[in-house]
Amino acid sequence: MAQLIRSGFSGRITKSGVLGAARSMSTAWWSHVEPAAKDPILGVTEAFLADPSPNKVNVGVGAYRDDNGKPVVLGCVREAERRIAGNLNMEYLPMGGSVKMVEETLKLAYGENSDLIKDKRIAAVQALSGTGACRLFADFQKRFSPDSQIYIPVPTWSNHHNIWRDANVPQRTFHYYHPESKGLDFASLMDDVKNAPNGSFFLLHACAHNPTGVDPTEEQWKEISYQFKVKGHYALFDMAYQGFASGDPERDAKSIRIFLEDGHLIGCAQSYAKNMGLYGQRVGCLSMVCEDEKQAVAVKSQLQQIARPMYSNPPIHGALVVSIILTDPDLKKLWLKEVKGMADRIIGMRTALRENLEKLGSPLSWEHITKQIGMFCYSGMTPEQVDRLTNEFHIYLTRNGRISMAGVTTGNVGYLANAIHEVTKTA
């Protein structure tokens, strides 16, 4: 009876009688496991790395590159790390993370002199970058507003859908991008806000919308905020690009400040991945504005309860880097300068790409390249055109036509423009 049991997963097979040690030791548990689909964003970089072509260009994942196409470690970060290396201890952080880091992070989002901070009305915990902050919120939402749904803009960062799905929170969408104008579909957005049941949860990109780069104007934000008040909606801001969009962190937080002025009790997911270049360190923060200090304490304690069975407490290194930079006036000044430098380079590349395309005599309008803001440009290219860019020109980007401007350099902007022109000129 040496029947080989292929899949130990199938309950039928194992339960139908495992007789002897020999047979059971041939049980395989995972034979039925299907290969998972590649992540649409991170899979792009994998493919890029595998490509041997000397002309290859990676405008896929949103990680900043300098004008030589190289990743950048900010000077302020290197200095902070020098101070840390071998000197500080590596004890467990509290479940809610580094208190100092969180304090400084709240100041960035809510303002240096925010009354909410003074009145201790914000429940905040260190999180695993933006993803981790969103996930904590999603799990919290599921636990404490179990019947609620989340409204997510179309389009959005693809992982947003995964996060709320894994948290078992049902998703709805709201209009956002207007393909014809390659701008904001404001009228439909407002309709969706009005038509959603009172007290709905909305995910909003605070600035530099990913993947479109299309942001509401200040006036539009004010209208959205007003309508949210009328409907009693909850606003969760995902702010992954503060400072990176316009070059000015205060300006990039404008949408949040508008909501706060209107008295909204918002949630905010912040990330230092891009604006401090700390990508792999996974540093971020989730904050939730509460009615009073007592409620903030309660909410924070519950957020910690969600973090504990996930990873116990967050990683210390990135948090140390952030606190050292933000609490040292010279380092903070250096950071602000470096962040503006990154934002300016990207704005420069937008201009260059557009000008190149126009010079090539493209029949299409590329105005949106300079109107959109932040790391990404939603080019408007179709998946088929994107495939051609990749297969014929070794240019890597996500199939929704999103170009990471951070991957564009003076060295490759001509090649990129030419390739885009080639695949779109007969569009």
Add this chain to the structure above:
Amino acid sequence: MSIANDSVFSHIVQAPEDPILGVTVAYNKDQSPVKLNLGVGAYRTEEGKPLVLNVVRKAERLLVDDNSRVKEYLPITGLADFNKLSAKLIFGANSPAISENRVATVQCLSGTGSLKVGASFLGRHYHEKIIYIPLPTWGNHPKVFTIAGLSVKSYRYYNPSTRGLDFQGLLEDLGNAPNGAIVLLHACAHNPTGVDPTPHQWDQIRQLMRSKALLPFFDSAYQGFASGSLDADADAVRKFVADGGECLAAQSYAKNMGLYGERVGALSIVCKSADVAARVESQLKLVIRPMYSSPPIHGASIVATILKNEEMYREWTVELKAMADRIILMRQQLFYALKDKGTPGDWSHIVKQIGMFTFTGLNSKQVEFMAKEYHIYMTSDGRISMAGLSSKTVPHLTDAIHAAVSNVA
């Protein structure tokens, strides 16, 4: 008309303090100059200070001085070098499972994160949604598994009257488990009891489990820290892998490399074939991506730097053994101090148990008493972290235990 902007979360009540981490909170509040924290399992030197290993400091400096290093996102599965080296560390450099590419390893956030990712994977892909955990076990275990959608049952483990292993009870309970159920095993230095099966007992456990197709899920948080030998502490895991069966293993570098706050660990799933391992890895990515996208780079880089450099690896084993030895010494000192004082009871379990913790046998009232009267803090189950003791503080602890067992029922 505007809907009153009440918080949608006003009904939320404050969560209770975490039983383990809450001990440190209470300790921090205490103003007494003689206070002693024997709660959380973080190593302390003889001077009561946290310890960053010299080899770790060295590795950190190497990393910071290397200007070619960047902070890019790791892949979802983490740092590749780190993963390979971690698998080697626990399964052995000559493990056939590794040479046959049958192991899927992903970097995770220390032991907790590795357990969480493994549990979520099982909740999603494994046919049996029951996991058996030892009684008692680390306080965070039940929550991790429950949230992942598994139902948690326990198997007898600790025998309070012998303060040792309830081996018969263990065999009975696992024998009665449904075929295919998941079983959580502490690879070494059981937390909180410090009671480990003997090699012979491990063998019997293994054979029983294989005969019922029970799926082993190892939690290895103390490799090298228990006996001082990395290989000896991995022996149970390696014997399971050697019989050709499948298993999961969660590894942590928090204690054995002192990397606590860096959150460095790895989850390995040993599969029947390389093809299955590849598919399993791809599914693990789907669990990780919506949780935190990719793991933190710093701690894993330190580990990889040390493990791949022969000299640094050797330095590490020396420092690791020194930590394990100091703990063994503390066990002996405490045992003899209690004996000399004539404290009622048999305290030999202090030297029989292994690893960072001693399950003293004190009850929660006695624990409360010791906190209040002697400013000594431990978890309410009577677990003390030997790593928090020093020869200077052993007398104070001895007095406190003596008073507690003499005065508090």
